[in-house]
Amino acid sequence: MIKKYNKPELLAPAGGLEKLKIAFQYGADAVYFGGKAFSLRAAAQNFSYEDMEEGIKIAHSLGKKMYCTVNIMPRNEEIEKLREFLKKLEEIGIDAVLVSDLGVFATVKKHTNIPIHISTQANTINYEACNMWEGLGAERVVLARECSLKDIKEIRKNISKELELEVFVHGSMCMSYSGRCLLSSYMTGRDSNRGSCAQSCRWKYSLMEEKRPGEYFPIEEDSNGTYIMNSKDLCMIQHIPELMEAGISSLKIEGRNKSEYYVAIIVNAYRKAIDLYYSNPENYELPKEIYNEIYKVSHREYNTGFFFNEPKADGMIYNTNDHIREYDVVAIVHDYNEKTQIALCKQRNKFILGDKVEILTPDSVGDSFVIEELFNENGKAIEECPHPGMMCKVKIPFSVEKNSFIRKKLN
The missing domain is CATH 3.20.20.70 (Aldolase class I)
Structure with missing residues (x-):
């Protein structure tokens, strides 16, 4: 029960x-x-x-x-x-x-x-x-x-x-322990307990032997080294x-x-x-x-x-401090015209005609379409949207709302 x-x-x-x-x-x-x-x-x-x-x-x-x-x-x-x-x-x-x-x-x-x-x-x-x-x-x-x-x-x-x-x-x-850390403060002067953590725990570290100054020995699991506190x-x-x-x-x-x-x-x-x-x-x-x-x-x-x-x-990552990223957000919808199916968007990452993309909205998850019509803010047809922050217009074949995200899977 x-x-x-x-x-x-x-x-x-x-x-x-x-x-x-x-x-x-x-x-x-x-x-x-x-x-x-x-x-x-x-x-x-x-x-x-x-x-x-x-x-x-x-x-x-x-x-x-x-x-x-x-x-x-x-x-x-x-x-x-x-x-x-x-x-x-x-x-x-x-x-x-x-x-x-x-x-x-x-x-x-x-x-x-x-x-x-x-x-x-x-x-x-x-x-x-x-x-x-x-x-x-x-x-x-x-x-x-x-x-x-x-x-x-x-x-x-x-x-x-x-x-x-x-x-x-x-x-x-x-x-x-629950964020009570002095590492950042000690290494950078940025106190994590006052809101300024530098995330020193995620850096790559090496060992140096006392009598061999400047000679560093990697703490390694593999060729990438080890991030022992990540x-x-x-x-x-x-x-x-x-x-x-x-x-x-x-x-x-x-x-x-x-x-x-x-x-x-x-x-x-x-x-x-x-x-x-x-x-x-x-x-x-x-x-x-x-x-x-x-x-x-x-x-x-x-x-x-x-x-x-x-x-x-099993709670640590020893070989990298990189994030896993399989998708890029390429644009955020600012407005959508139901009649023309044209969305006014703000570009986040480069995308081009022919790209297969997905939409994230509060109501739907992962609906996809191919970008077949792309325009600049003035309505002129373009083949790509390369400039960060540029406004553009995209034809989306289904209804979306403001603050929907257009994303593209990375190769």
């Missing part, structure tokens, strides 16, 4: 306002984002106050939510600015903030009425810690990525029904039933620094998988075409992280 929990929230990354719009269009129930300060993704586009206000209006008009990450460990001199930042978040109607520092938690409680979610950076791995956070006033805990499904079920049994649990189910993994990407789309039966309230996708296409394709795949499961749990089976979608975006080798067992060598 399948234990029935409420359908979980699908939570998507929003590195900027356009990604927020695409995340909602492709099926996210909520997004998480960072402001220009106090977030652990300094390299992301992040949100200005104006962007936050617009994003909140969009989200709430759709019945969706926005959560702001305030998960750095602030210094003394930052506390006053933090108070001001939090008050502005409350003014615009933010749905929750994610925090990991007790001082930030106390500041939120003292100066605002914003709901609090505990960030994965707080390293919560047991039910007593969850109960403690709830006792302090938290509404949700984002569990550490080191929790197994068994751990999550045990936690769920020993906490109140009101406390929500959130877990990461897809995206990059960190070789350090972890695989997390992917749990094949295990939707197990996630659903664990009592998780929110399934989280990593990737605030990733592309709009990444957000669209991954959110779309998980949205369809979750909805299919809840339409018929007893007979659920992940369709092959949905599973195949997650391989049509740039990624590292996939792995299930800590959900089933503690990853050892």
Whole structure:
């Protein structure tokens, strides 16, 4: 007998306002984002106050939510600015903030009425810690990525029904414990615990013997060398039933620094998988075409992280730090004329007449066609679309909507 929990929230990354719009269009129930300060993704586009206000209006008009990450460990001199930042978040109607520092938690409680979610950076791995956070006033805990499904079920049994649990189910993994890493700070001066990780763990390393300075010995598995700390990407789309039966309230996708296409394709795949499961749990089976979608975006080798067992060598990639990329996004649809079947598009990568391409939309997966008619923005026939960012017009023999992606399989 399948234990029935409420359908979980699908939570998507929003590195900027356009990604927020695409995340909602492709099926996210909520997004998480960072402001220009106090977030652990300094390299992301992040949100200005104006962007936050617009994003909140969009989200709430759709019945969706926005959560702001305030998960750095602030210094003394930052506390006053933090108070001001939090008050502005409350003014615009933010749905929750994610925090990991007790001082930030106390500041939120003292100066605002914003709901609090505990960030994965707080390293919560047991039910007593969850109960403690709830006792302090938290509404949700984002569990550490080191929790197994068994751990999550045990936690769920020993906490109140009101406390929500959130877990990461897809995206990059960190070789350090829940992201608590000093490697980047030591090697580059960029502190990963303040949002500036240089991903030093993914670099190629060699050994140097003390008495042979300048003579490097590769740590090698093969001729490519070894990337001894380069972890695989997390992917749990094949295990939707197990996630659903664990009592998780929110399934989280990593990737605030990733592309709009990444957000669209991954959110779309998980949205369809979750909805299919809840339409018929007893007979659920992940369709092959949905599973195949997650391989049509740039990624590292996939792995299930800590959900089933503690990853050892099978969780690492030792021979390269390159991503696997089998498709290029060649254009994004800006408008479509149903009568003429002409789509106004913005070019992303070169494509030409005769190319066989696929379309990703929120409603369809992998519909393909051959480009038989191609025009520049002014309607003049052209044979290729070579210039990054150029506007062009493409005849698409079926209806598509704004923010549909045209992609081409690489040879």
